[in-house]
Amino acid sequence: MKPPMLEIVNLKKVYPTKKGPFVVLENFNLKVDDGEFIAVIGHSGCGKSTALMMIAGLNDISDGNIAVNSREIDGAGPDRAVVFQSPSLFPWMTTLENVMLGVNRVYPHGTKKQREDICKYYLNKVGLGSALNKKAVDLSNGMKQRVGIARAFALKPRVLLLDEPFGMLDSLTRAELQDVLLEVWNKEKITAIMVTHDVDEALYLSDRVVMMTSGPYAKVGDVLHVPFERPRTRHNVNDDPRYYDCRGHLLDFLNGHDKDKTPEGLASDDDSKTATDSKNSNKSGPKSSHRSSHAQKELKYV
Amino acid sequence: MANKIINFLSFCGLTWFIPFVRLCAGENPKDQVRDIITVIGIPIIAILIFLGFWSFTAAQIKTSLGNLPGPVAVMESGRTLMDEHAAERTKEQAFYERQEQRNAKKLAKNPGAEVKIRKYTGKPTYIDQIGTSLFTVFTGFLIASLIAVPIGVICGLNKYVMTAFNPLIQIFKPVSPLAWLPIVTMVVSALYTTTDGWFEKSFITSAITVALCSLWPSLINTALGVASIDKDYINVAKVLKLGFFEKIFKIVLPASLPYIFTGLRISLGVGWMVLIAAEMLAQNPGLGKFVWDEFQNGSSHSLARILVAVFTIGLIGFMLDRIMVVFQKFVSFGQDVVSA
Numbered sequence: 001m002k003p004p005m006l007e008i009v010n011l012k013k014v015y016p017t018k019k020g021p022f023v024v025l026e027n028f029n030l031k032v033d034d035g036e037f038i039a040v041i042g043h044s045g046c047g048k049s050t051a052l053m054m055i056a057g058l059n060d061i062s063d064g065n066i067a068v069n070s071r072e073i074d075g076a077g078p079d080r081a082v083v084f085q086s087p088s089l090f091p092w093m094t095t096l097e098n099v100m101l102g103v104n105r106v107y108p109h110g111t112k113k114q115r116e117d118i119c120k121y122y123l124n125k126v127g128l129g130s131a132l133n134k135k136a137v138d139l140s141n142g143m144k145q146r147v148g149i150a151r152a153f154a155l156k157p158r159v160l161l162l163d164e165p166f167g168m169l170d171s172l173t174r175a176e177l178q179d180v181l182l183e184v185w186n187k188e189k190i191t192a193i194m195v196t197h198d199v200d201e202a203l204y205l206s207d208r209v210v211m212m213t214s215g216p217y218a219k220v221g222d223v224l225h226v227p228f229e230r231p232r233t234r235h236n237v238n239d240d241p242r243y244y245d246c247r248g249h250l251l252d253f254l255n256g257h258d259k260d261k262t263p264e265g266l267a268s269d270d271d272s273k274t275a276t277d278s279k280n281s282n283k284s285g286p287k288s289s290h291r292s293s294h295a296q297k298e299l300k301y302v
Numbered sequence: 303m304a305n306k307i308i309n310f311l312s313f314c315g316l317t318w319f320i321p322f323v324r325l326c327a328g329e330n331p332k333d334q335v336r337d338i339i340t341v342i343g344i345p346i347i348a349i350l351i352f353l354g355f356w357s358f359t360a361a362q363i364k365t366s367l368g369n370l371p372g373p374v375a376v377m378e379s380g381r382t383l384m385d386e387h388a389a390e391r392t393k394e395q396a397f398y399e400r401q402e403q404r405n406a407k408k409l410a411k412n413p414g415a416e417v418k419i420r421k422y423t424g425k426p427t428y429i430d431q432i433g434t435s436l437f438t439v440f441t442g443f444l445i446a447s448l449i450a451v452p453i454g455v456i457c458g459l460n461k462y463v464m465t466a467f468n469p470l471i472q473i474f475k476p477v478s479p480l481a482w483l484p485i486v487t488m489v490v491s492a493l494y495t496t497t498d499g500w501f502e503k504s505f506i507t508s509a510i511t512v513a514l515c516s517l518w519p520s521l522i523n524t525a526l527g528v529a530s531i532d533k534d535y536i537n538v539a540k541v542l543k544l545g546f547f548e549k550i551f552k553i554v555l556p557a558s559l560p561y562i563f564t565g566l567r568i569s570l571g572v573g574w575m576v577l578i579a580a581e582m583l584a585q586n587p588g589l590g591k592f593v594w595d596e597f598q599n600g601s602s603h604s605l606a607r608i609l610v611a612v613f614t615i616g617l618i619g620f621m622l623d624r625i626m627v628v629f630q631k632f633v634s635f636g637q638d639v640v641s642a
Contacts, residue, residue: 058537076540088534092556101552102542155542 003070005191006032006055006159012063013050024050026217028064030210032159035189039202041250042212042221043257048195049163051212055193056082056161069158078106081157083165087144089151091137095128096120098136099151106155122150125184142173146180153184160185162194166201178204179234186231199250203228204237209250214257222253303327315627318342371606376613379606387427394422426587432614435588438505439577442512443570449513450520450569451562455554457521458528475518479511479576483583486510504586511580516573520565527561528554559633567626574619589615 011028014021024047032038040048053059055066057076066073068080081102089098099119107115123129126146136144145165152160165181166174182205185192196202202209206226213221224246228237237243304327308320321337357372364370371379405417426434457464490507535557539549555562581590593611596604 056537056541058540076537077543078541080541082537082541084534084537086532086534088532088538090535090538090553090556101544105542105544 002034004031005034005036005069006030006193007067007070008051008055008064009067010064011051011054011061011066013047013054013059014062023216024218025215027219030220032191032193034191036208037185037192037206038194038208038210039206040193040195040210040212041197041199041202041254042218043214043254044197046212046215046257047218048212052082052161052163052193052195055159056080058082078102078155079158081152081155081160083145083148083152083160083162085164085167087141087148089136089139089144089147091135094133094135095123095139095147096132098147099123099154102151102155118154119150122154122184123147125153125187126150126180142169142177145169145177149177149181149184153188153190157190160190160192162192162196164195164197167197174198174201175234181205182232199247199254202226202250203243203246204232204234209246211250211253211257221257222249224249304329313628313631315624365605367600367605368602371609375606376609379603380610380613382603383428383607383610387429390424390427394424397422397424428592428610431588431592432618434505434586435577435581435590436618438508438581438586438588439512439570439573441505442509442577443516443566443573445509445513446517446569446573447520447566450517450565451524454521454524454562454565455528455550455558457525458531458558459554461529464525464529471518471521474514475522477515479515479579480583482511482514483507483580486514487584502586504581504584507584508577508580508586508588508590511584512573512577515576516569519568519572520562523565523568524558524562527558527565530561531557556633560630563626563630563633567623567630570622570626571619574615574622578615 008028008030011025012023013025014023016022028051030038040051042048050059054061055073057073057080073080089095090101093101096116096119099122100115103115103118107118110118120129120132123132126149128143128146128150131139131143136147139147145168148165152162162181166177169177178201185205194202194205203226209224209226210220211222211224212218226246227242228240304323307323311317311319311323318341321334321341325331325334325338353373357374360370360372401420405419408415408417453467457467487503487507490503490510494503494506531554535553539553544552577588578590578593580586581588582594585591585594589611593608596607596611
């Protein structure tokens with residue numbers, strides 16, 4: 001069996017505060033296989049973005065280890081490309097130049113033509129073939145994030161890190177970009193980790209959904225294997241009979257770990273505990289009927 | 303077409319003309335006339351009130367050089383200065399023509415004769431003095447920018463460097479040009495000892511004094527701009543593992559240009575203000591020296607001529623500021639920059 005592409009062992013993050021050290025993450029463990037797409041969900045402030053930034057090498061590790069391709073990471077690098085929540089393109093550069101900046105670093109020995117071709121290939125893939133020479137400042141947010149995706153894929157990274165990449169977009173554009181991302185990813189099969197708030201997005205895109213407990217001392221609370229076959233279409237996924245079970249499972253978990261508990265949330269507290277406890281015994285199978293009915297109930301107000 | 307002109311005008315900060323363009327393009331004339339009255343009528347009324355107040359008060363104040371000149375006297379002085387300039391230029395041209403004829407005659411008599419070409423040595427006119435002042439202020443401003451921007455970038459990138467520079471910046475920033483000038487004069491005299499130098503000592507002294515006083519706003523703004531670059535930009539640079547210089551030139555400098563230009567704009571304003579004082583003391587033949595000489599001259603026209611200089615200085619300062627605003631807008635990529 002191949003060793004995992006990404007291995008995170010006992011990861012810990014402590015921020016010093018005036019009231020003493022604040023432990024955001026502790027005992028965070030995750031193994032990701034080559035070519036796997038992982039979605040990480042959890043409540044805001046649970047430390048999922050922190051974890052992602054630590055993998056990227058943009059945030060210091062307090063304790064524990066992160067290894068990519070069996071090698072301990074050392075700072076940031078183009079082998080772990082990041083798509084940030086805000087597109088963070090350089091507005092004074094054109095679309096092409098923004099992508100070229102990274103490609104120049106990764107393929108220093110290629111000719112300029114070869115490097116440009118790589119950039120154009122990915123920009124075409126994300127549907128921006130006709131906007132190569134537009135200044136980034138003139139692009140809409142959705143187009144900017146398309147460039148962000150092209151820039152990340154063009155680096156040919158070992159791991160692709162997506163930090164709520166569609167969080168700032170309206171729902172129509174978000175759906176469009178999910179399709180774009182999925183299409184490019186289907187071709188490349190780059191190991192990907194995506195932090196998201198959106199349960200449907202997680203189910204549509206990922207192979208496994210990692211649910212994080214609420215911080216402090218956040219860790220992996222539960223893992224759901226997404227059973228839908230690839231290549232997926234939104235239609236197929238939404239019509240799959242297992243879809244609502246999966247969705248219910250995720251929503252149950254999130255409700256159980258809601259910090260500002262509503263009365264219903266309090267009621268479901270016990271359920272979530274069982275969900276956490278049951279993660280070792282049964283990770284992906286359909287849940288009990290009680291849980292599904294509960295999930296249906298949740299749907300009404302989520 | 304009209305829209306293009308309007309965009310251009312608002313880009314340059316010449317918003318007063320926009321209603322005229324709209325009027326010409328045939329947009330609702332009533333609205334445009336009202337706009338013209340507000341953006342142009344009100345300032346004109348204010349200026350007229352100011353002129354009236356000025357000529358009334360000036361007539362009441364008797365100095366040893368006669369009455370304080372009113373607007374009309376100042377206008378006349380301005381015209382005289384232009385006439386003097388024209389007369390001086392005619393004299394200069396005549397001098398060169400005479401010299402050329404003389405030399406041509408000499409050569410016609412004896413083709414091997416040595417021909418001397420002398421430069422005209424008339425006194426500088428008012429326009430020449432304006433030119434000298436502009437050249438001096440831009441030299442000083444250039445020196446200031448070449449020092450301030452690189453140091454500002456380093457300060458912005460590294461908080462330890464910033465901590466090191468901060469006390470020096472805070473102490474030197476408020477120092478008046480008049481305090482620097484004697485020191486600069488002595489240092490320039492000691493170091494710039496070539497006699498056939500390209501530049502006058504007074505010019506170098508003035509330019510360096512301008513630089514010393516005007517570099518602080520650029521330095522502080524550059525440091526601030528670099529320190530407040532979007533964190534994501536820096537993160538992208540880290541992910542791409544850009545080298546130091548690539549990071550500076552491709553990301554840090556473009557990202558902080560709006561701030562840098564805000565600083566440069568303030569610097570140029572400060573420099574122009576400082577220049578007049580520096581020229582007075584250093585005797586650099588610009589507007590400052592003009593004011594000082596007129597004051598020492600003490601003729602009945604002196605005060606009017608000095609007031610002409612006051613308005614010239616004000617107008618040029620205003621134009622320099624507008625030019626910098628255009629640059630500032632040009633580099634801000636649609637980000638909003640204060641342009642008061």
